[in-house]
Amino acid sequence: MTHGTADPATITSEMARQIRVWRVDEGLTWRSVTQAASDLWGSGSGGGQIYGRDLCAAAANVLGGDPDQEPWN
Structure with a gap:
């Protein structure tokens, strides 16, 4: 991961x-x-x-969820 942005490509299943x-x-x-x-x-x-929101969105996407819906938000 880099500072300030959450690149979905860097989020592994384990991290998600x-x-x-x-x-x-x-x-x-x-x-x-x-x-x-x-x-x-x-x-x-x-x-x-903002970075935390990006992390959660990337993780939700990796796990097949919608970051704007329950249980993420």
Whole structure:
């Protein structure tokens, strides 16, 4: 992953499942998802809300879901 953008091509199935756990199961905010991803994978993106939204959208797409529908949003 690179700073500031979430490239769907870089999101593996394993990463997508972890992002889903953070967002859906643990109820983290987009900003908190960004921080968790940065802590785990070293994305260096800090706590940006927009990046977290992008991560969740990419993960939902990898897993065949709609990031604008339940349970993602």
